Amino acid sequence: MLDLTLLGTGGGMPMPNRFLASLLINYKGNKILLDCGEGTQVSMRICSTGFKSVDLILITHTHGDHLNGLLGLLSTIGNSDRVDPLTIIGPTGIVDAINGFKILVPYLPYDINVIEIKENEDFIYKFKEVEICALYVSHSSPCVAYSFYLPRRRKFLREKAEELNIPTKYWKSLHQGNPLNLNGNVINPEMVLGENRGGIKFSYVTDTRPLNSIKDFILNSQLLFCEGTYESLDKLDKALKNFHMTFEEAATLALKGNCEELILTHFSPSILNPGDYINNAQNIFSNSYIGKDHQSIMLSFNEK
Template identity: 55%
Template sequence: MIDLTLLGCGGNVPMPNRFLSSLFINYKGSKILIDCGEGTQVAIKKNNCGFKNIDLILITHLHGDHIIGLIGLLQTMGNSGKTDDLTIVGPAGMIDAMNAIKVLVEYLPYKIFVIENPKEKFSLEHDILKDIEISTIDLEHSTECMGYSLYFKRKARFDRERAISNKVPQILWKKLQENDTVIYGDNTYHSNMVLGEERRGIKLSFVTDTRPTFEIPQFIYESDLFVCEGMYGDDLDISKAVKNKHMTFREAASLANAGNVDKLLLTHFSPSIGEPKDFIQNATNLFKETIIGEDGLTLSLSYKD
């Protein structure tokens, strides 16, 4: 199971009732953060998400409402006892941005590794995060911007008959479901000796600060959850969306429909939107399974079988 907390659903500037863009992911006790706008660490504290075990931060782009919260967050993570490595991924310019931030938070009790503008699918060499395959897509915004897709892989189904036919001792069956290789006595056993049919994992896609593009539906295809910006709720604001390179609720819903996703979570609302739920029909008319984001919203994603 994957637990999600929408820490902030605002765009541009923080509001008294709305923190800026940030999504918190808890996977087997390891924490992932997507974007880190101003106020993110306050939202983490408010929602009891924890600072110490944040191992990966994914930044969509370098506009302040998506990155400025990093300055305080990195310091707070160190003060919370974090000593394990932290990986930060971002678009072109991420290394320069982190070099500037390190001037203000020079002494940290953990190492930071920066991955800039990755173009291939990748996973991290981390006990837990190695099970996550991360993909990126270039988006259409006023600066370099990336969307993310996280695929949480699942071990193949245990095959009792295969384990017996391969003469694997029963004491090793569970261990080989969790480890690739186990040495027992003078023999080495491999997980493929007890595993059979592949099982589908969980796909989470996150796209914000962009106009709709032809590539997005394929990128988000069959996501269990598609988190997408909904900067403007009113269809009449389409000219603003085009000018500022953002989306309306209806455009986000159209992408969700074309991508055949299970659920759409709208976020990154303009400060001009007082109550985003007033415009929900502009999305649900095209995509019924639409959720309007709000600060502190929690969701859980489970394997389908």
């Protein structure tokens, strides 16, 4: 199970009723923050997420509306008495950005581990049991999309274990995939586990034009968070110029990627009420929804 909180859904600049696009992922109390624009701390406070328990920060790119809140957040995390190391991952430029921040907050009580994703790298990062992948996309500065996959354990076949006379005290270890030497006989987990079961996958794509590579990257996502900077194809010229997407383009991407649901985010400040234009997406992909600040979403394993 993954608990997600949309801390903001805006792009460009914070608005009186809309924070800048950011997402908090909670897995068993371990938290990942995705992007940190101006005001993200305020939104975290409203949602009572806490600060000290953020262990990993993912940055899509170093434009201010995705990064300018990070300096203050690092300071606040330090004031929360955190001493455990914090990892920050991002595209080309993230190392320079964090080094600059360290000049302004040089006395943090915890170490920062910065990982810069290389272009054309088959990037996979393991956070607890969650597998995080990144893909470079098409924006005016180096930018990456992220996908998250939480595998599901195969079902433990109790009857098989009983047939093999395996004591119950070893069942948990076998279920975790560890082989067992029992009285000189090797018991492989495969002997007591069922078929592979699908896990949870969701993807986060922002600040890009739609690419074929993104379609493959988000394939079969339970949920796709995708930018809808512009509400209509009438704004396609702006989308092309600024390397963003329209509602229709995001919906088409979700459709081609065989996603189950689409949540639009990163709305231009010119869009006062994104809901007025949701039909532009739903006419293409019916399970399209407008992301809302402080919205909570729980992703569970499909029942199979």
